[in-house]
Amino acid sequence: MTAQQYVIGVDFGTLSGRAVVVRVGDGAELGTAVHEYAHGVIDRALPDGTPLGPDWALQSPDDWVDVLRNAVPEAVSAAGIDPSQVIGIGTDFTACTILPATRDGIPLSALFPSRPHAWPKLWKHHAAQRHADRINALAAARGETWLPRYGGRISSEWAFAKGLQLLEEDHELYSRADRWIEAADWIVWRLTGVETRNVCTAGYKAIHQDGGYPSREFLAALDPGFVSFTDKLGHDLAPLGGLAGTLTAEAAAWTGLSEGVAVSIGNVDAHVTAAAADAVRPGQMVAIMGTSTCHIMPSDRFAEVPGMCGAVRDGIVPGLWGYEAGQSGVGDIFAWFLDTGVPTSYQAAAGGAGLSLHEYLTGLAEAQAVGEHGLIALDWHSGNRSVLVDHDLSGLIVGQTLTTRPEDVYRALIEATAFGARVIVEAFETAGVPVEEFVVAGGLTKNTFLMQTYADVLRRPLSVIRSQQGPALGSAVHAAVAAGAYPDITTAAAAMGGRDIAAYRPDPDRADAYDELYALFIRLHHQFADGAVMHRLREIRNTASAVTKKESPAL
Template identity: 75%
Template sequence: MVGVDFGTLSGRAVVVRVADGAELGSAVHEYAHGVIERTLPDSDVRLGPDWALQSPQDWIDVLRVAVPQAVAASGVSPEQVIGIGTDFTACTVLPATADGTPLCFETPSRPHAWPKLWKHHAAQPHADRINQVAARRGEAWLPRYGGKISSEWEFAKALQVLEEDPEVYARAERWIEAADWIVWQLCGVESRNICTAGYKGIFQDGSYPPRDYLAELNPDFVDFPGKLATGQVGDTFGGVRLAPLGGSAGTLSATAAAWTGLPEGITVAVGNVDAHVTAAAADAVRPGQMVAIMGTSTCHIMPSDQLAEVPGMCGVVRDGIVPGLWGYEAGQSAVGDIFAWFVDTFVPASYHEQAGEMGMHAYLTSLAAEQPVGRHGLIALDWFGGNRSVLVDHNLSGVIVGQTLATKPEDVYRALVESTAYGARMIVETFEKSGVPVEEFVVAGGLLKNPFLMQVYADVLRRPLSVIGSEQGPALGSAIHAAVAAGAYADIEQAAAVMGRRTEAAYVPDPARADAYDRLYAEYRALHDHFGDGRLLHRLRAIRNEA
């Protein structure tokens, strides 16, 4: 099987043996355009604050470059590959024509014609209105999203396009998640997966929000669900099937076979989200197993056999992680991005000289790890990319309290690490207070390579951390889904048990440090509640945007 993970800055492919999940070869392709945040490619057209776009050409190049390289590295003959699965960041969404052509290919000078990356937060005012109107009307779907729809999701981003560039909105015959668009390119058949439709597209209990609600947002928004073209699972709406996870979307087309070097006609799995497929890679697809995929941001996903309303969650969707269970999602908008921002912006040159070949993150980590808990005297709020859960407000911003003239870079670095752990504890506690127990906390993603950070999380959470057994969690998870789609396994649970892996209780909390962190977490909660109303932070952001 081949699994392809489309990330924020790069795409990676892995070749996996169906019999045991062994990873035989992998390759990474860095996106030529990366994250488009300031100006459009090959243009002087500037973007506004909080914009984040991507180029579909980068995604196609992953298929052309990374997949053949991974197969070559594996020593496996292309003819031995029986299926391919893919996953994507979400909500990464694009406007396209009815045949799937991205509008940015036709009008590259129009910012709203480009795909909006998951961390495009410029639609926050539109999300605010979506939530205000829904709350006033008592829309039944709103509690399924913790009481608030994020500015990262499909409806807020589409409403922004409608109201800021109605011509692009009118030309967009499809508003489609990149997770589904890439599958369309692979097999030539348009489909929509139940995961992104539910979590990112407000599709609940077989329908979208009602027309009169959409009309109240904007009269021209009333037919927006027609651009999503999804209906009941297995049924069609607008001629497009809403497909269950682990299902087959079709077979590899001749065009995609030429791109990838794989045989035409092999199975193409239904699209999915990077975080959600990772649960299978960690063999964490049973109720109560929360998987935190920790990278530039963190997504927390967990299957459950019960439905509850969890304040500030990203969503709960039936069959959203594995068929037959409710799937919960929450998240933190920035984690690794916070550490990278600090290192890139605020560390003095003398530290870079001292770090040498060790690298700045490793050097700061080594200095921070020498401190006892609380020595730096700081508390930070992890809102440098806004707050995804539990406040669902991307106009919030980061806060650091307690700095003095004696504060050093390693102090701030440790406080930022701890702040993300406090944010994760807030999420776990919110789930458990809502009657959804977290039985096991499983970590995946690039940040698990930092043992100090993992130990901080174990101490702050006061619980053991299990860790995934693969450095390519999403790509492995996509390969597992492809194995199910190709018929090698009966369902995702069976495939995950054989092909997925994790180490239980790899990090265990230290009681003394955990007690010390309890005191600091109480201060974090106080700071969280004080600034969480957004009044001060919103005013500052408005002043910045005006300037």
């Protein structure tokens, strides 16, 4: 290894893809570029105008390839390096973002562009909830041993629920789909010409445990046509940090890199961020906070934690159990409120002060004492991933009066997400899996008030990742291992990653005040956890929406 070697990490997000050029020797980030997806999130209609139903969320594979064509060469140019010095490239993706493809890797959306099920289903596609409910009910009735590994319920966001939806709503496309493949693996296939499947997405999103998927008997009991579903998933799983292959001539032309550059095995954006924070040891929980939050933690102990998203051997780093939990909505809850709940007078005041609306509301909220707004909110606006695993739940705010102001609601929503994080931490510790350090990463780390609120609510210090682009840096760390520059992920993370330890510490008085509010949050959490009210409201909404679309097809 020399100081003149570089690797590239590419992070495929919800709305854009980011590439970063990283020096192998010390993890210095020398150049970065972002490419916005032309299609963004496809959630109302396909590009040709074909309408979509409620809770759909799709993406376009063309957008992902455009990231390779644009962001990678732009990042190399910004870094001012010779492309021949790049020895490896690594990628990460949102998950479960999954697509049907032919045996040659051609997305079915390229062949059937007017059929919704031909397109990749984004991680936040929640239209398969009833299919997830059936999977959970059958697994519980049969006593399937894999179910407790996922906290007792699998999610509508995952591979099996989305696959069952494809089968039952478009059987022809299901038959034509030789592959049901995570975008994390599909993009590596495009880069190398070699199909691989990574242990991370298979374990957390495709119910792969103890060397196999759910049995054919279980699948047949769900639907006889589903019996061979796992043949579409791939059975030979590759370890994280492994070498998937090398850049093809076509991929080299896209990226401006040399043919033959090492490409690491695919990974998930949240899981790979642990390496960027150098938080790959037992008990280091990394909360990757953006539109949603994913909680990732390696551990040397195994336990079945209620409501987690999975416990997977080797799922974050080889040799340790990897745990995942999460909150379906965090930053997008705050964005929703700014888009829909703030009067123009506040927008004008923010502009007059030279502040963004987020900054303006944060300042007003921060000036309040704990509990001054008189509100408690549930952070379920995009459902609940952990610990209830129910994406048909919805948000709730209690305590509003005619004197409630936008900053009150804004602060209550911030606190709600912190309370949700505390529920997750307590679930782990109650199950005997200690959280030794809470590390935060992602775009929301820029909001110092939010970070301090989390420290106060959690009653523990927060460490903060040093990089502002954790997934991309983490992918670069994995690329360095795949290229042979380091022997393993832990060694590479220590050299290339980093965090500021205990950057935020809890204030004892505020922490005491939040304990009382948290107790009220838990009462609401338990009261509405069965979903009786929220599920019925969703059913009424969907029925009314269907009637409106039928009567007004132009909509």
